Amino acid sequence: MIPPELGWVITLDGPAGSGKSTTAKQVAQTLSFVYLDTGALYRAVTFLALRAGVPTDNGPQLRNLMATSPPDVRRVSGDQRVLAGGEDLTDELRSIAVEQAVSSVSAAPEVRGAMLAVQRAQRQRPGLVAEGRDLGSVVFPDAHLKIYLVADLDVRAQRRALERTRRGEATTVEREREALAERDRLDSGRATAPLVRPPGAHVLDTSGLTIEGQTRAVVDLFRGVAA
Numbered sequence: 001m002i003p004p005e006l007g008w009v010i011t012l013d014g015p016a017g018s019g020k021s022t023t024a025k026q027v028a029q030t031l032s033f034v035y036l037d038t039g040a041l042y043r044a045v046t047f048l049a050l051r052a053g054v055p056t057d058n059g060p061q062l063r064n065l066m067a068t069s070p071p072d073v074r075r076v077s078g079d080q081r082v083l084a085g086g087e088d089l090t091d092e093l094r095s096i097a098v099e100q101a102v103s104s105v106s107a108a109p110e111v112r113g114a115m116l117a118v119q120r121a122q123r124q125r126p127g128l129v130a131e132g133r134d135l136g137s138v139v140f141p142d143a144h145l146k147i148y149l150v151a152d153l154d155v156r157a158q159r160r161a162l163e164r165t166r167r168g169e170a171t172t173v174e175r176e177r178e179a180l181a182e183r184d185r186l187d188s189g190r191a192t193a194p195l196v197r198p199p200g201a202h203v204l205d206t207s208g209l210t211i212e213g214q215t216r217a218v219v220d221l222f223r224g225v226a227a
Helices: 020-031 038-052 059-068 096-106 109-120 135-139 153-166 173-189 211-226
Strands: 008-013 034-037 071-076 079-084 127-132 145-150 202-205
Touching: 008 020, 008 135, 008 211, 020 034, 020 127, 020 211, 034 038, 034 079, 038 059, 038 071, 038 079, 038 096, 038 109, 038 127, 059 109, 071 109, 096 109, 096 173, 109 135, 127 135, 135 145, 145 211, 153 173, 202 211
Parallel strands: 008 127, 008 145, 034 127, 145 202
Antiparallel strands: 071 079
């Protein structure tokens, strides 16, 4: 277990659309912890690969790309900004093209290996709330609290469609359902750091919960651990 004096660590893992990002942000804000969206780091590498014409399934070339433009996190007024080689890529990371290619990039062992140090360097006092797909199983296996979020596929598709609509992107719930199902298959089936329920993780089904309810559940679990 990580000594609390080095900073508490809470991990939230789960499939896309399960509520990880919003819940993690709210938990971090409630506890005055730092928030880390690890998926954005993989999206940054994906964006760079697409822009440079690097095959998204070529691990060695992706690793070289990361060495040339190393991904990093900067926090501005409490918000996470993702940089690569000093370039702020945050506003480029939610495109459909990146969404469709990020599973391929994140499956590369070379990419996941290089990303470990970047993610672990974000731990700080008083604590870190990190969300992704292998946080409790690989990145922070000794986290003080591990949460595994799940939600019905239809609920997740509705959430994702609403997110895209709010950003002005054309989509349908059916299209998002198909994309999420494929993402689940790829993330759960990859050889390196697949999406799994981490050992010792608390399962939280968010299908019928509000963001406030999800946040309260995680905060209450943490306070029990910290007591």
